[in-house]
Amino acid sequence: MQRLIMWFQQHIRNGTLSPALDLALVPFAFAYGVGGRFRSYLYRLGFLKTRSLSCPVISVGNLTVGGTGKTPLVIALAQWLHNQGKRVGVVSRGYGRNDEKQILLVSDGKKILLDSQKAGDEPILIATRCPGIPVIVGTNRYAAGRQLLSQFLCDVLILDDGFQHLALKRDANLLLVDEESRFGNGYLLPRGPLREPSIGIERATALIVTRASSTKNSVIAQLCTSASLEMPIAISNFFLAGFVNLRTGELLSPEALSGKRCIAFCGIANPNSFSSMLEGAGVTIHEFLSFSDHWRYTSEDLQTIWNSTEGCSPKLVITTEKDAVKICHRLPASLEVVAARMELEWKEGQESLEEHLMYAVNQG
Known part of the structure; x- marks a missing residue:
């Protein structure tokens, strides 16, 4: 089932569905759109409550x-x-975890309390990278937020992947748009990658363009014309901050692996961005293994990855930090396994975005 989902996601993202399958998905996408609009109207009319x-x-x-x-x-x-100086908490759904109905504390800011199977890979990564910040998961983000606030003093909560979660009021609504993939083929799920029509951009209080190679490009012009002129628009990209040795925790420089051959693997939504980043760092990819987003690696999957290093000397495996949280306790002693650390950099609009956020935090 995981491999079927992976195949489907790749074709949706790349817009390479066969004409027959694309046509067959039209009524499902239509029904999905009608259901989404009806749900939005129920919130707008007050039949479904947005709580604070x-x-x-x-x-x-x-x-x-x-x-x-x-x-x-x-x-x-x-x-x-x-x-x-703000006391921050993070609330996430915890997609892909064993039991998404439970509300679970992932980290108390001092210690990570769960593994990726119970918490989901992204909350574990957030907790790992953000010491001192409590992280909680729950499908009901309002209930999860209340539980977090009952245990910790917080000045602000960050709601991860919350744009469509209309049940919880937010003081700043940040919408991300990928400069490379934008809105895909423009169709709703399952015919395309859109969770809702692009008119949903009107609910945003700020726009953030990611993976932007330049501050002058067409997607930014489109967003500026479709969004409120009063809305901050920030332009950003991701850069390789280094490689984390999964056995020692040592952070290697971005240049440390230049000229080396490796096996690379990942289970993320945009695998091409990962392989391009490695190539940009001067790493030669002997073999690239791509899995579906939030992939749960079986022993057979890992054995396939480890066996692929036979043509490499030294035997080097590179993955993402998101994938690393799922395999860090299952490393073979004979291999060097590292995770690429990606960080965000602002190209334009950082100051206006930060002013917008601080106003929301101080006035909320």
Whole structure:
């Protein structure tokens, strides 16, 4: 089933579905769109309630499924707010965990309390990268937020992947758009990658363009014309900050693996961005193994990866930090396994975005 989902996700993202399958998905996409609009009307008319928490909420989300860089942005915002002296908490759904009905504390800010199977890979990564910040998971983000606030004093909560979660009021609603993939083929799920029509951009209080190679490009012009002129628009990209040795925890420089051959693997929504980043760092990829987003690695999967290193000397395996949290306790002694650490950098609009966020936190 995982491999069928992976195949389907790749074709949806690349727009390579066969004409017959594309046609067959039209009624399902139509029904999905009708259901989404009806749900929005119910919230707008008050039949479904939007509830507030006792502290400001900053939501980070997108209009498409996966791959826009929400997790690196959540990490960057949490670290920035923490450095500004704010007491920060993070609320996430915890996609892909064993029991998504439970509300579970992932980290108390001092210690990570769960593994990726119980918490989900992204919450574990956020907790790992954000010491001092409690992280909780729950499908009901309002209930999860209340539980977190009952245990910790927080000045602000960051809602991970919350743009469509209309049940919780937010004081800042950040919408991410990937400069490379944008809105895909423009169709709703399951015919395309859109979770809702692009008109949903109107709910955003700020736009963040990710993976932008330049501050002058067409997607930014499109967003400026479709969004409120009063809305901050920030331009960002991701850069390789280094490689984490999964056995020792040592952070190697971005240049440390230049000229080396490796096996690379990942289970993320945008695998091409990962392989391109490695090539940009001067790493020669002997073999690249791509899995579906949030992939749960079986023993057979890992054995296939480890066996692929036979043509490499030294035997080097590189993955993402998101994947690393799922395999870090299952490493063979004979291999060097590292995770690429990606961080966010601002190209334009950082100051206006930070002013927007601080206003939301202080006025919320």
